[in-house]
Amino acid sequence: MSLQLSQSDDSHLEVIAVAPRPQTIAATGLSTAFLCELVEKHLFEGGVLSMRDLVVRTALSGRLLEELLGFLRKEGRIEVRAQQGDQPGLGYAVTERGRGSAMASLMASGYVGPAPVPLANYNEVVRLQSVRGHKVTRERMTAAFFDTVLDPAMLDRLGPAMNSGKAIFVYGAPGTGKTFITQRLARLFHDTCLIPHAIAIGDTVVRVFDPSVHRQFQDNSPVVMLNHGHDPRYVLCTRPQIITGGELTTDMLEVQFDPATRQYRAPLQLKANGGMLLLDDLGRQRVPPMTVLNRWILPMEEGVDYLSMNTGQHFRTPFDVILVFSTNLRPQDLVDDAFLRRIGYKIGFHALDAEQYHAIWRRVCESTGVDYEPSLCQFMIEVLYKPSGTALLPCHPRDLIGMALDRVAYLDEVNRLSTSALRWAWNNYFVTDAAS
Numbered sequence: 044m045s046l047q048l049s050q051s052d053d054s055h056l057e058v059i060a061v062a063p064r065p066q067t068i069a070a071t072g073l074s075t076a077f078l079c080e081l082v083e084k085h086l087f088e089g090g091v092l093s094m095r096d097l098v099v100r101t102a103l104s105g106r107l108l109e110e111l112l113g114f115l116r117k118e119g120r121i122e123v124r125a126q127q128g129d130q131p132g133l134g135y136a137v138t139e140r141g142r143g144s145a146m147a148s149l150m151a152s153g154y155v156g157p158a159p160v161p162l163a164n165y166n167e168v169v170r171l172q173s174v175r176g177h178k179v180t181r182e183r184m185t186a187a188f189f190d191t192v193l194d195p196a197m198l199d200r201l202g203p204a205m206n207s208g209k210a211i212f213v214y215g216a217p218g219t220g221k222t223f224i225t226q227r228l229a230r231l232f233h234d235t236c237l238i239p240h241a242i243a244i245g246d247t248v249v250r251v252f253d254p255s256v257h258r259q260f261q262d263n264s265p266v267v268m269l270n271h272g273h274d275p276r277y278v279l280c281t282r283p284q285i286i287t288g289g290e291l292t293t294d295m296l297e298v299q300f301d302p303a304t305r306q307y308r309a310p311l312q313l314k315a316n317g318g319m320l321l322l323d324d325l326g327r328q329r330v331p332p333m334t335v336l337n338r339w340i341l342p343m344e345e346g347v348d349y350l351s352m353n354t355g356q357h358f359r360t361p362f363d364v365i366l367v368f369s370t371n372l373r374p375q376d377l378v379d380d381a382f383l384r385r386i387g388y389k390i391g392f393h394a395l396d397a398e399q400y401h402a403i404w405r406r407v408c409e410s411t412g413v414d415y416e417p418s419l420c421q422f423m424i425e426v427l428y429k430p431s432g433t434a435l436l437p438c439h440p441r442d443l444i445g446m447a448l449d450r451v452a453y454l455d456e457v458n459r460l461s462t463s464a465l466r467w468a469w470n471n472y473f474v475t476d477a478a479s
Contacts, residue, residue, distance in 0.1 A: 209387025
């Protein structure tokens with residue numbers, strides 16, 4: 044079963060159903076000792092903190108924090124202090140004993156952030172909000188690409204591929220629109236999903252939420268003493284869309300440990316759970332493509348990813364991503380037939396026909412504020428493209444029109460296209476023997 048977290052008026056009820064706010068320490072799935080150490084580390088780093096400060100920092104309710112603070116006070120590890128300056132109410136700070144205890148905890152784990160969710164809880168939440176629960180129809184595909192010039196036959200190939208839950212392999216020459224189109228597939232997702240700040244595997248914490256790749260849908264800051272709402276250890280986000288290219292290394296696909304901060308960070312595919320992971324420019328990485336692709340064989344087939352930490356501890360998480368490979372190279376030059384058979388859909392992107400080229404040319408003219416003159420576009424096709432044997436690619440109108448307008452601005456001419464400006468742009472865009 045998959046529960047889609049829509050952005051409707053009832054979305055808050057759906058979110059609560061997936062991850063209800065824990066009302067007891069036992070309901071967090073974490074031990075009292077673990078949570079006390081986390082609170083202690085926050086106080087060690089933050090100084091004197093109020094209850095409101097601790098609620099925001101730990102993502103725990105005031106009720107749970109009162110219980111934890113009471114335990115720490117009995118142990119003599121924290122004390123109550125008056126707030127400084129214009130801060131109302133009481134604050135909490137570590138004692139000398141608590142300082143030593145916090146330093147020992149930080150040596151074991153440098154994580155100081157919102158309370159993590161247990162691995163089992165995370166796995167269940169991923170299952171309930173699976174990206175594979177989406178049904179893509181022709182109507183939805185057409186709506187998602189209403190402003191894009193794309194062969195309807197291509198939409199009819201991409202749509203079923205999105206429904207399959209299998210990996211998608213797109214290929215074609217540079218400039219055929221692969222990256223542009225595959226990134227726009229994210230438009231098919233109009234709902235949200237819950238991303239944990241971190242997950243706990245035993246007493247080890249792995250950060251998951253990453254503001255550089257996750258887009259928070261709404262303010263999830265907890266309110267002091269409120270006992271309703273979804274579990275604030277999760278952040279409500281739009282479904283992830285993570286793109287990686289030539290910078291990808293195999294290390295980025297494994298749990299990463301920073302010895303300086305003594306913290307673990309989730310790999311790309313774990314951050315992408317519930318959304319899309321696009322591997323762009325396959326074959327341009329610093330590692331052989333088969334090394335990268337072999338990493339995905341089991342996850343693609345089993346829907347489960349097997350991870351490990353530098354301590355040798357192993358764990359498994361759902362592999363709930365729409366995985367898209369994109370390459371400018373011939374697929375047969377990258378992988379063998381056996382691997383290609385494991386990928387459900389292989390979709391080739393090709394050059395445009397004249398009608399499609401005109402359509403894109405017209406859109407670029409509209410977006411740049413110049414008149415669309417069909418005769419100028421036809422001049423490009425008949426006089427420049429055909430004699431040189433150059434393929435009509437989707438990226439060309441934007442680039443050539445932009446360069447032509449650069450020249451118009453430089454010559455301080457009226458802002459319109461001309462054959463001379465376009466020929467000049469052509470000679471500067473392509474490697475030719477001409478120079479005018």
